[in-house]
Amino acid sequence: xxxxxxxxxxxxxxxxxxxxxxxxxxxxxxxxxxxxxxxxxxxxxxxxxxxxxxxxxxxxxxxxxxxxxxxxxxxxxxxxxxxxxxxxxxxxxxxxxxxxxxxxxxxxxxxxxxxxxxxxxxxxxxxxxxxxxxxxxxxxxxxxxxxxxxxxxxxxxxxxxxxxxxxxxxxxxxxxxxxxxxxxxxxxxxxxxxxxxxxxxxxxxxxxxxxxxxxxxxxxxxxxxxxxxxxxxxxxxxxxxxxxxxxxxxxxxxxxxxxxxxxxxxxxxxxxxxxxxxxxxxxxxxxxxxxxxxxxxxxxxxxxxxxxxxxxxxxxxxxxxxxxxxxxxxxxxxxxxxxxxxxxxxxxxxxxxxxxxxxxxxxxxxxxxxxxxxxxxxxxxxxxxxxxxxxxxxxxxxxxxxxxxxxxxxxxxxxxxxxxxxxxxxxxxxxxxxxxxxxxxxxxxxxxxxxxxxxxxxxxxxxxxxxxxxxxxxxxxxxxxxxxxxxxxxxxxxxxxxx
Numbered sequence: 001x002x003x004x005x006x007x008x009x010x011x012x013x014x015x016x017x018x019x020x021x022x023x024x025x026x027x028x029x030x031x032x033x034x035x036x037x038x039x040x041x042x043x044x045x046x047x048x049x050x051x052x053x054x055x056x057x058x059x060x061x062x063x064x065x066x067x068x069x070x071x072x073x074x075x076x077x078x079x080x081x082x083x084x085x086x087x088x089x090x091x092x093x094x095x096x097x098x099x100x101x102x103x104x105x106x107x108x109x110x111x112x113x114x115x116x117x118x119x120x121x122x123x124x125x126x127x128x129x130x131x132x133x134x135x136x137x138x139x140x141x142x143x144x145x146x147x148x149x150x151x152x153x154x155x156x157x158x159x160x161x162x163x164x165x166x167x168x169x170x171x172x173x174x175x176x177x178x179x180x181x182x183x184x185x186x187x188x189x190x191x192x193x194x195x196x197x198x199x200x201x202x203x204x205x206x207x208x209x210x211x212x213x214x215x216x217x218x219x220x221x222x223x224x225x226x227x228x229x230x231x232x233x234x235x236x237x238x239x240x241x242x243x244x245x246x247x248x249x250x251x252x253x254x255x256x257x258x259x260x261x262x263x264x265x266x267x268x269x270x271x272x273x274x275x276x277x278x279x280x281x282x283x284x285x286x287x288x289x290x291x292x293x294x295x296x297x298x299x300x301x302x303x304x305x306x307x308x309x310x311x312x313x314x315x316x317x318x319x320x321x322x323x324x325x326x327x328x329x330x331x332x333x334x335x336x337x338x339x340x341x342x343x344x345x346x347x348x349x350x351x352x353x354x355x356x357x358x359x360x361x362x363x364x365x366x367x368x369x370x371x372x373x374x375x376x377x378x379x380x381x382x383x384x385x386x387x388x389x390x391x392x393x394x395x396x397x398x399x400x401x402x403x404x405x406x407x408x409x410x411x412x413x414x415x416x417x418x419x420x421x422x423x424x425x426x427x428x429x430x431x432x433x434x435x436x437x438x439x440x441x442x443x444x445x446x447x448x449x450x451x452x453x454x455x456x457x458x459x460x461x462x463x464x465x466x467x468x469x470x471x472x473x474x475x476x477x478x479x480x481x482x483x484x485x486x487x488x489x490x491x492x493x494x495x496x497x498x499x
Contacts (some may be wrong), residue, residue, distance in 0.1 A: 002078045006033050006143045009074050010067070018073065019066035026258035028063060031272040034145060039064050039154045040098050042169060056124070057167035068151065071144070076177050079185060082091045083180055084187035089201035090176030098250050100258065103205065107242050107256055108217050111196055111207035115218040118239035118245055119230050122202035127154050127229040131168075148174065170363055175398070176201075180229075189224045191283070193217070198248075204246050214239055221494045234294060239427050250298075257303045268294065272314050276322050281338060282324055291315050295345065315347060323356035324363070332357050355452070358426065359390045387423040391432050398434035426450045 012025035019025075033036035040061035046054040060068065080091060088099035110306040131152070135145050151174060153164050167174040179201060192198050195217045206221060210216040218239070225232055245254035252259040260268070272290060275283045291311075296308065299308055326335060332442045339349045341359040389405065391398070396407040407415040407420060425447060439462065440448055449462035 002075065002139045004074060005141045006147075009144070010070060014023060014070050014073075015066055018300070019062070021062040021066070023063055023066075031437070032067065032147065035146070037067075037147075039067075039150055041155050042171075049177060056170060058171040058173060060169075064218065065173055067147075071147070072173050072177055075139075078281045079181060083137075083184055084191060084199075086197050086405075087127070087180060087184070089188055089199065089203075090180060096200065097297065097300055099198050099200050100105060100251055101251060103248060103253060104256070104258065106196060106198075106207040107253070108275070111209055112243070113208040113211050113214040113239070113241045113247055115206040115214050115219075115221070115237070115239055116207070116248065117204060117206075117221070119225065120233035121167075122230065123170050124176065125230060125401045126167050126179065126182050128166060130229055131178060134181055134185070149177070152178075162435075169321070175350055186224065188465035190221070193220060195221070198314050200249060203249070205246070211239070226373040234272065251301060258301055259304045260298055260307050261301055265311075268311065268384035269314050272311075273318055276318050278327050281334070281342075284319070284339065284342050284344070284349075287315055287319065288342065291347075315344070316352060319347070319349070320352050320356045323353055324360045327357060355390075355428070358388055359392065362388055362390050389417060389422060390428060391426065392428045394429050394431040396432050398432065398438050400438055406439075412459075419447070422447050424448050424450060426452060428452050 010029050012029050012191075015029060020286075028037065040063070043059040045057050045059065047057055048054060061195065078090075083085045083091065088096065090093040102475050113343070128149070132145060132149055135148060136142070138225075139145055151172065152168065153162055178478040183199070183202070187197075187199060190206070197208075206214070208217055222232055231297050233474070238246075242253060242255050245252055247253075247261045250261055252261045272287065275286045275290070277283075278286060294311060298311075302308060323335060330338075335353055336350065339353065342349065370404050389407075389471045391407070393409070395409055396414075399406045399408060400419065401413075401416075404416045404421055405419050405425075406413050408416075419441065422445070426447070427441070440450070441447075443464040446464050448464075450458060452458050
């Protein structure tokens with residue numbers, strides 16, 4: 001039994017420790033202990049779910065948040081050890097990462113058949129009387145239960161006052177704990193029936209070794225949920241197995257491999273791309289926060305290098321596009337100064353600035369259409385006549401026709417460049433092709449072909465044998481093979497010391 005009294009919990013010191021605002025702690029403590037305190041009505045808002053539905057959120061007064069937090073700290077330390085080891089939601093030392101690892105462990109133990117479901121409108125349909133009766137079994141001081149009941153029934157302000165007859169308020173500090181108290185009876189039922197499961201709040205998966213066991217277990221589960229005044233969401237309930245695959249907690253499990261769920265993956269990518277609409281500094285700060293969050297969660301459980309690389313590529317491409325646009329208003333030096341104190345783990349921002357700048361200089365579409373002076377026109381023409389081509393589109397074919405370098409897509413020429421003006425071609429995409437004739441032309445015209453990956457790291461270069469770089473390399477090799485190599489080395493070191 002939880003034997004602490006109301007006086008032990010709601011001391012002025014405890015209230016102050018759990019509060020983010022200043023108020024008369026002695027007065028509130030006295031009112032709670034005497035039973036005269038009345039919670040303030042809740043404000044009500046709605047936030048959109050990914051599926052387009054609305055989730056109701058209750059916003060409590062700062063004093064009530066402090067009171068609930070004080071009560072939560074005491075009750076949670078008592079209840080948490082009583083909860084099932086299969087329950088992972090809203091608990092210290094648990095969470096989604098461990099839940100996902102537990103699912104993977106069932107595959108290793110050959111529990112191949114699953115029944116996936118969740119409880120329909122769970123938070124909104126918890127029966128107050130049943131919840132209070134459960135609390136009554138564990139809490140000795142009934143004044144604590146009375147206070148919890150006040151918060152359960154606390155009304156909402158939303159164009160008038162509305163009483164709260166059932167459910168727990170999503171947004172209240174106590175609600176996650178109360179939801180686990182309510183569903184602990186469901187966990188105990190499954191354990192008594194030797195049914196293996198993983199539960200995160202109202203979202204759960206049952207695991208079985210045969211399909212017949214799965215059908216039987218699902219039927220028993222459905223019946224018990226109805227007994228405690230709840231019902232399963234039929235549209236989200238289904239049988240599957242690890243071979244067919246199934247989704248849970250934003251991940252997709254197929255055999256021994258864990259992927260990011262397709263819909264979730266698409267939403268993550270779109271959310272990253274949408275950050276480009278913010279100012280440059282704000283975008284980088286938001287991308288940093290989002291990308292680090294993705295790494296902390298998905299990179300630790302997902303087994304798909306392709307998905308991990310794709311998310312990193314999306315971050316890099318989004319930043320690159322933003323830099324490229326910013327060059328219309330900022331100099332390269334200004335952008336480098338702006339990003340000086342911003343670091344995103346695994347992303348080389350300075351290199352992206354350089355690549356984006358080269359792409360900006362070679363992109364005709366970024367030149368503003370407006371009346372400009374003859375001097376500005378010359379500058380624009382010089383920009384158009386850039387000595388560099390950057391290929392960042394998939395499926396481009398590089399060719400030569402009538403002293404011009406041609407870019408083709410699906411057999412049609414999309415762009416042409418006078419070969420006499422081009423000195424470098426940077427390929428930053430997969431699926432780019434060219435012929436040996438094209439390479440021969442590049443060698444003849446002393447045009448370098450350079451290849452960079454999606455992270456803008458160079459991985460290959462093609463140079464003419466008579467260009468500066470190969471000549472230097474050949475000379476260095478000759479030095480290394482000569483009898484005077486030690487003499488050269490000493491001279492290099494001596495010069496370094498002098499400098």
